[in-house]
Amino acid sequence: MKDFVDFDTKNKPRPHVNSLVRLHNDFTLEDRIKAAEDAGWNGFQFPSEMLRGGDLLSDSGTTTLTVEQFAAMVTGDESYGSNWGYFQLLNTMADVFGIDLDEWEIFLFHQGRAAEHALFTQIGGEGLIVPSNNFFDTTRANAENNKIDARDLVDTRVKHDIAHPFKGNINLEKLAELLETETKNIPMVLSTITNNTGGGQPVSMENLRETKKLCDKYNIPFFLDACRFAENAWFVKTREEGYSDADISDIVREEFSYSDGFTISLKKDGLSNMGGLLAIKKTSPLMKKHPNMLENIRDHQILVEGHPTYGGLSGRDLMTLSVGLETVTRQDYLDGRIGQVHEFGRYLKELGIPVLEPFGGHAVYIDIDRFFEGTNIERKDFGGITVTALLLLKGVRLCELGAFAFGTFNPETGEEIFPEHNYIRCAIPRNKYEIQDLYYVADCVKGLYDQRHSLPKAIPVYGKDKTLRHFKARFELK
Ligand code: F0G
Numbered sequence: 001m002k003d004f005v006d007f008d009t010k011n012k013p014r015p016h017v018n019s020l021v022r023l024h025n026d027f028t029l030e031d032r033i034k035a036a037e038d039a040g041w042n043g044f045q046f047p048s049e050m051l052r053g054g055d056l057l058s059d060s061g062t063t064t065l066t067v068e069q070f071a072a073m074v075t076g077d078e079s080y081g082s083n084w085g086y087f088q089l090l091n092t093m094a095d096v097f098g099i100d101l102d103e104w105e106i107f108l109f110h111q112g113r114a115a116e117h118a119l120f121t122q123i124g125g126e127g128l129i130v131p132s133n134n135f136f137d138t139t140r141a142n143a144e145n146n147k148i149d150a151r152d153l154v155d156t157r158v159k160h161d162i163a164h165p166f167k168g169n170i171n172l173e174k175l176a177e178l179l180e181t182e183t184k185n186i187p188m189v190l191s192t193i194t195n196n197t198g199g200g201q202p203v204s205m206e207n208l209r210e211t212k213k214l215c216d217k218y219n220i221p222f223f224l225d226a227c228r229f230a231e232n233a234w235f236v237k238t239r240e241e242g243y244s245d246a247d248i249s250d251i252v253r254e255e256f257s258y259s260d261g262f263t264i265s266l267k268k269d270g271l272s273n274m275g276g277l278l279a280i281k282k283t284s285p286l287m288k289k290h291p292n293m294l295e296n297i298r299d300h301q302i303l304v305e306g307h308p309t310y311g312g313l314s315g316r317d318l319m320t321l322s323v324g325l326e327t328v329t330r331q332d333y334l335d336g337r338i339g340q341v342h343e344f345g346r347y348l349k350e351l352g353i354p355v356l357e358p359f360g361g362h363a364v365y366i367d368i369d370r371f372f373e374g375t376n377i378e379r380k381d382f383g384g385i386t387v388t389a390l391l392l393l394k395g396v397r398l399c400e401l402g403a404f405a406f407g408t409f410n411p412e413t414g415e416e417i418f419p420e421h422n423y424i425r426c427a428i429p430r431n432k433y434e435i436q437d438l439y440y441v442a443d444c445v446k447g448l449y450d451q452r453h454s455l456p457k458a459i460p461v462y463g464k465d466k467t468l469r470h471f472k473a474r475f476e477l478k
Pocket of ligand 1: 059139192267275427
């Protein structure tokens with residue numbers, strides 16, 4: 001009998017079936033135009049219930065929970081102190097991250113940036129540098145708010161190589177040079193896995209290992225921003241020599257074995273809607289320099305989040321996290337998850353849309369400079385905003401992460417200062433969409449691409465001079 005089914009199939013089933021669905025409400029084009037105008041054509045301000053097909057604004061906190069998570073949620077213990085789910089979560093973390101709870105201090109927060117805030121307020125100061133592959137924007141903001149020079153050292157030598165397997169790697173030569181010349185001013189080194197700002201690109205295990213070696217040489221702690229630790233592990237397994245037979249769980253444990261501490265937004269690979277974490281190894285070199293650090297973070301946590309055993313989360317959140325962390329390292333889950341992101345990217349490319357390659361783990365990035373090449377839309381016209389704004393009318397939401405989001409307005413010269421990259425990010429929520437939703441998104445992008453010579457410019461009418469302006473600005477399309 002076995003011989004009859006000994007064939008491969010082009011299509012693979014998803015790793016799950018739907019158990020609950022949310023029906024779309026009906027809206028007309030006129031409803032959407034009115035809502036988009038009210039929102040100043042800013043996607044963040046556009047009501048999500050008017051979206052259809054794809055809300056790809058973020059992959060953060062947007063996960064569809066599994067029935068196993070819902071079942072666990074019911075058993076959540078909402079006690080003010082020492083709820084039992086907390087202890088269960090600690091044990092899950094110890095197992096998933098491969099850490100010994102006697103050697104590590106764990107701090108729960110309501111989300112990633114609160115954990116980053118707690119860390120950087122302790123170690124910050126004038127003249128200090130924290131090197132990283134790339135800082136995520138809130139991580140950078142938290143570091144800079146504490147006078148830290150947040151230094152991006154991603155390896156740009158492979159920037160144009162569309163087949164490079166680990167474009168998220170830190171440039172080890174540059175790191176070695178900086179550690180040598182600025183040893184005293186570097187409180188820690190940080191690697192973001194996967195590298196969200198750099199296009200969701202993975203970091204190789206070799207790069208993590210070598211970064212740790214360099215850090216050890218100078219007795220400097222090595223931290224991870226580990227929001228997408230499981231997706232990174234999937235890339236290590238599928239792309240790095242020597243790992244094809246390894247279990248994802250073991251690869252994850254190896255990733256964390258090189259760290260002296262880590263922050264995580266559990267809204268990504270925690271497969272949950274809320275949650276953040278700061279973990280610090282008690283033997284980390286940080287402790288010598290900041291002997292009161294752990295105590296201070298505890299106090300801060302109690303002041304702003306709550307008792308350490310819930311840290312800004314409900315007992316129900318803790319339960320979804322426990323189950324989520326166990327699910328996220330499953331090979332079938334990750335094959336389905338990243339396979340879907342890559343199929344979406346492949347289809348966009350087939351349609352002729354200029355995309356960043358290789359595709360990331362959680363998102364596909366559209367290159368807006370190439371999108372508008374040969375048209376009269378220049379960077380100062382914010383074509384990425386035009387595309388994201390008009391897509392709202394088709395019920396699709398993407399995120400401009402380019403000339404507007406990362407650019408700044410200089411009030412003295414009246415000029416815009418542009419960032420290195422000009423992208424739109426299509427971030428795919430976990431377990432939420434079927435591939436036809438994403439095909440629809442791609443078809444809508446193509447519909448606008450075909451009209452790229454006649455699309456309007458986006459004129460900021462409010463907020464171009466504000467900090468974090470992409471969240472607040474209003475536009476007119478002309
Ligand atoms: N670090 C990275 C690499 C992130 O991608 C994010 C969030 C954070 C830290 C902060 O975590 O949102 O829980 O406070 N990224 C989301 C995104 C918002 O859309 O990429 P948070």
